[in-house]
Amino acid sequence: MIQAAAKLSAAGGLRTLQFDASTPLQLSSGAVISPLTVAFETYGQLNAEKSNAVLVCHALTGDQFVASPNPVTGRPAWWPRMVGPGRPIDTNRFHVICANILGGCMGTTGPASLAPDGQPYGLRFPVITVADIVRAQAMLIEALEIPSLFLVIGGSIGGMQAMQWASAYPKRVFACASIASAARHSAQNIAFYEVGRQAIMADPDWRNGEYLAAGVRPAKGLAVARMAAHITYLSEQSLRRKFDRQLQGREKFSFGFDADFQVESYLRHQGSSFVDRFDANSYLYITRAVDYFDLASDFGGQLANAFQGGATKYCVFAFSSDWHYPPEDNRQIVRALIAAGAEASYVEVETDKGHDAFLLEEPAFEAALTGFIDSAASARGLALTGAP
Amino acid sequence: MTLTLVQPEAIAQNTRARVRTDHAVIAGMVRNGAKVLDVGCGDGALLHLLARERGVKGRGMELSQAGVNACVAKGLSVVQGDADRDLSDYPNDSFDYVILSKTIQAVRHPRSVLKELARIGERVVVSFPNFGHWRVRTQLLASGRMPNTASLPNRWCETENLHLCTVRDFADLARELHLDLERAVPISGGQAGAPFAATLWRANWFAEEAVFLLARR
Numbered sequence: 259m260i261q262a263a264a265k266l267s268a269a270g271g272l273r274t275l276q277f278d279a280s281t282p283l284q285l286s287s288g289a290v291i292s293p294l295t296v297a298f299e300t301y302g303q304l305n306a307e308k309s310n311a312v313l314v315c316h317a318l319t320g321d322q323f324v325a326s327p328n329p330v331t332g333r334p335a336w337w338p339r340m341v342g343p344g345r346p347i348d349t350n351r352f353h354v355i356c357a358n359i360l361g362g363c364m365g366t367t368g369p370a371s372l373a374p375d376g377q378p379y380g381l382r383f384p385v386i387t388v389a390d391i392v393r394a395q396a397m398l399i400e401a402l403e404i405p406s407l408f409l410v411i412g413g414s415i416g417g418m419q420a421m422q423w424a425s426a427y428p429k430r431v432f433a434c435a436s437i438a439s440a441a442r443h444s445a446q447n448i449a450f451y452e453v454g455r456q457a458i459m460a461d462p463d464w465r466n467g468e469y470l471a472a473g474v475r476p477a478k479g480l481a482v483a484r485m486a487a488h489i490t491y492l493s494e495q496s497l498r499r500k501f502d503r504q505l506q507g508r509e510k511f512s513f514g515f516d517a518d519f520q521v522e523s524y525l526r527h528q529g530s531s532f533v534d535r536f537d538a539n540s541y542l543y544i545t546r547a548v549d550y551f552d553l554a555s556d557f558g559g560q561l562a563n564a565f566q567g568g569a570t571k572y573c574v575f576a577f578s579s580d581w582h583y584p585p586e587d588n589r590q591i592v593r594a595l596i597a598a599g600a601e602a603s604y605v606e607v608e609t610d611k612g613h614d615a616f617l618l619e620e621p622a623f624e625a626a627l628t629g630f631i632d633s634a635a636s637a638r639g640l641a642l643t644g645a646p
Numbered sequence: 647m648t649l650t651l652v653q654p655e656a657i658a659q660n661t662r663a664r665v666r667t668d669h670a671v672i673a674g675m676v677r678n679g680a681k682v683l684d685v686g687c688g689d690g691a692l693l694h695l696l697a698r699e700r701g702v703k704g705r706g707m708e709l710s711q712a713g714v715n716a717c718v719a720k721g722l723s724v725v726q727g728d729a730d731r732d733l734s735d736y737p738n739d740s741f742d743y744v745i746l747s748k749t750i751q752a753v754r755h756p757r758s759v760l761k762e763l764a765r766i767g768e769r770v771v772v773s774f775p776n777f778g779h780w781r782v783r784t785q786l787l788a789s790g791r792m793p794n795t796a797s798l799p800n801r802w803c804e805t806e807n808l809h810l811c812t813v814r815d816f817a818d819l820a821r822e823l824h825l826d827l828e829r830a831v832p833i834s835g836g837q838a839g840a841p842f843a844a845t846l847w848r849a850n851w852f853a854e855e856a857v858f859l860l861a862r863r
Contacts, residue, residue: 286765299761314681408664571723573718591724592735593732593735596735596736597735597736599737599740601716601723602723602725603714603717603722603723603724603725604714604716604724604725604726604727605711605714605715605718605726606711606726607711607715608711622715625715625719626715626718626719628719629719629720629721629722630718630721632721633720633721633722636721
């Protein structure tokens with residue numbers, strides 16, 4: 259099934275598709291990545307008509323293991339509520355594909371990968387965009403010989419990828435679901451990402467991006483980057499509900515700088531567990547790609563033009579307490595879809611769980627997403643319950 | 647264009663769920679396969695009916711989150727939005743029909759909302775409770791208090807209604823906005839009556855609710 263220019267392999271639990279030098283990845287900046295490797299995972303069977311493929315786009319620090327444990331990190335599947343047998347994205351019914359994004363560090367070519375000279379790319383890796391990330395996914399889908407995707411779906415920057423897909427390849431996307439996302443990264447979000455990048459680059463172990471060659475990692479800087487970003491994924495209400503001002507394992511203040519408060523301890527844990535599984539340069543490159551994302555910019559500043567003329571069915575989801583990609587950012591997408599005459603739904607879920615709500619238990623979200631997927635599937639002529 | 651009026655009973659027969667009379671009347675006004683926007687679509691009952699009975703391409707807008715979620719969970723294309731604020735997103739002439747069922751009395755600016763509906767759709771269907779009904783008039787006259795009827799069930803201080811009007815008031819507004827009255831159907835006691843376009847005064851006394859089909863002049 260795979261085109262001659264690409265080679266499938268599986269090593270260390272990672273399935274990868276390696277494109278040879280005859281199929282380089284052309285980047286928005288004009289640079290080229292070659293050879294390109296895309297790591298991906300699949301679940302469920304592709305039907306004979308090849309009409310039931312779903313592409314799940316992962317978020318900033320996610321990976322391709324959307325519905326199964328990551329064999330490298332040992333971490334559990336990241337979206338088991340939504341993807342699996344009998345789940346809204348039912349793997350008995352759909353062929354689900356999830357690829358590690360370009361610039362990532364779970365098998366797809368990124369700054370920690372070896373450049374053609376045998377040394378890690380480091381800062382020699384070209385700056386990429388969300389459009390480049392999607393272009394690499396499109397090369398994978400083409401190589402897998404899937405002419406059109408039934409659904410492209412993602413949360414957070416996964417939603418950006420889904421919209422980019424529908425905008426760049428309208429004929430290849432039957433339905434598109436964007437969850438807790440935005441058509442452009444806000445100044446506030448660029449600011450938070452910049453704090454994270456500065457934390458990484460201020461770590462002496464970052465070594466101008468060449469820490470891999472030196473056998474060290476900027477763990478402290480990366481942990482701080484993660485801590486700062488993680489706050490934006492929660493909400494004031496959820497922090498209050500979970501931690502309030504509770505002290506961590508003590509009755510009184512230490513009158514020092516230990517993690518006196520539970521919220522400090524929680525954030526420190528988020529930071530330290532992150533550095534074991536994520537590459538600092540990947541963090542720099544991917545956050546930069548997201549900073550640059552402004553879907554309207556290629557369309558004269560008119561977002562509606564990004565969606566003009568396609569027949570894709572859209573559903574946009576937002577969460578009321580999300581201040582990373584607040585409802586207003588999502589409503590902007592919906593306004594553009596309406597102006598473009600696209601078939602669109604918009605669901606705003608009332609929750610105090612903040613941005614991360616899309617990964618958590620939210621029955622109203624699940625019910626609405628199921629309704630959207632089922633109606634799109636019936637419009638696509640897919641049976642309500644698929645044979646495994 | 648010929649319009650066929652589907653009798654509410656005819657629709658009720660092949661439906662297990664009870665169909666609201668004004669919904670059945672609206673279904674009778676909409677052409678098969680038309681592109682329809684239902685503003686204030688609630689839980690999607692009308693859109694569902696129109697899809698089933700008329701094969702329309704339906705879209706909805708609804709203010710309440712619970713309503714939107716219910717619609718999308720049913721597979722309908724519905725966005726959360728406010729008729730007073732969000733209609734400007736829709737391009738000119740993007741629908742064959744725009745429907746506002748029992749919502750116009752609850753919006754802040756009925757005149758500009760109706761104007762927007764006529765910009766977006768070739769035809770506009772509006773249903774509303776008639777404040778000119780004899781029972782409303784006599785209640786107000788006799789008791790000196792705001793009337794409560796089957797169509798106006800809530801007390802003045804608990805109702806969502808902001809701009810109640812009579813059949814004549816609404817006809818005046820439509821005329822002011824250069825909209826032709828193509829058809830008007832009275833509803834009383836849950837039954838649709840004979841179309842009354844030529845006899846507004848009578849409907850204004852005897853219709854508990856009215857459904858108007860308007861077209862741009």
